[in-house]
Amino acid sequence: MAATDIDVNYVAHLARLSLSPEEAQKFGAQLKSVLGYIEKLQEVDVNGIEPTAHAFPLINVTRPDEVRPSLDHAEALRNAPAQANGLFMVPKIVE
């Protein structure tokens, strides 16, 4: 079975990557061969097999509802490209 064509520019848009036409072509071919490889899995008969939610056979990992100290405010904002009034400043958000 041939690998499905993928719309590289669409995938790039979803990942907020800007690709040159050359890159789009190069990555497109690479992704296609990755998908082709994965499609081998399609050949496996999975009838009657429950989908696995996780590779580890662990369930119900929880923590008690207890408050623990947060980061120091200055520390939390240390990596912010810009800050003002205690907020992370970002380019103007337009909806």
Next chain:
Amino acid sequence: MEYEAVIGLETHVQLKTKSKIWCGCANEFGAPPNTNVCPVCLGLPGVLPVANEEALRLTTLTGLLLNCTIAPFAKFDRKNYFYPDMPKNYQITQYDRPSTLAGYVDFEFSGALSRVRITRAHLEEDVGKNFHFERNSGVDFNRAGVPLMEIVSEPDITSAEMAYEYLCSLKDILMYGGVSDCDMEKGMVRCDVNVSVRPKGQQELGAKIEIKNMNSFSGVRRALEYEIRRQIEVVSRGGTLIQSTRRWDDVAEITEEMRTKERAHDYRYFPEPDLMPFQPTESWLREIAQRVVELPLARKQRFMREYHLPAADAQTFVWDVPLGGYFESIAKQARNPKAVANWVINNLRAKLTEANASLPELRFSASSISELADLVDSGKISSKIAQDVFGDMFEIGDAPGKIVERRGLAQVSDTAALEQFCDQAIVANPGPASDFKAGKVAALNFLKGQVMKLSKGKANPALVGEILERKLKA
């Protein structure tokens, strides 16, 4: 042609936990920006979320309160998108295996019982809060990672008013169950509305319009009133509606289309590898079942049935849970529960507000209220005097019988004494007396009032009326 609206709601509710859903930061409103944050809720690389067990419990509890099936297997998924309020670039939510499924909410609507089916109630994380300035925007991540439950209804709602009533009862249920404080002012409940219209009787649904991010129930009602009218207008003019997202402008009172992105949302959900699936055990479920409370509607119906209260009184006790509990503790043994309800609602509540006091601070014992009601019912004191007795009860805490005795407030039903008062009143007020004789019935009330005054309010009003009438007609 007649049209009908088809409405479904997605309601987001912040859960009442101490800490956030994946980390130990406080779930607290109003802290200075970015002070309840840590590497987990800031989405820094290399961190691992761990599920807050109370958030899972509250979700299951909600499922039980909304008559849902509790999934024996639930898991979390990543919903991928870019937005500054979501530092990880994905929101952890439940996609194909939610914690609860297929329930319903019953509520009173336009004089009857309505049912809206619940598709699912699932658990996810809230996102940060954006602030918009002239030239840029700011983000506060205190809210990021607050446990958020999304309750999705089936499109069973047919009007703006019904949507409003559904939301109110949903809120009451969640507050009753201790699932959420549902404080609208603090943004604890937010709503996305899906609405379409179709000619009455048509099976096929019209184009679905979504109105996003409503933060008040009255806003939902007004937005729907507007939007249903708008859609019917478009369709009846022969226009076509296309599936789109709109925003409610609360000032202009209109909905407006949001700039549609050139590509539809593609969230590329996939299982969250950092969290393990959840399979509730029998004992865990039993523990949560114990937290199920009587729902507001059931409580109202029970109060009406067991204590013969009118709907308005029962509703008061639904809204004010402690007051309802107090009433019930008395009403169970009371001869006249309706009278007890009147005292509790009309007098006690006012006094408590006036004195800025609460029920546990009451000086008198709860049984005093039914004793007081009995004193009035048996004719021992008049209802006017009873008001004074109640005032004393509230101030000093004595039993009403004791107050009546000490202050000599018992109603005078001794005919000889009353006859004397009546004679005095007639002699002192010849005008009204002759008015009554001339057929002016209302004049009797004036004379009755005079007798009450002479008796310092203690005369039995019914007897006074009889005696006066007899004397004047003689």
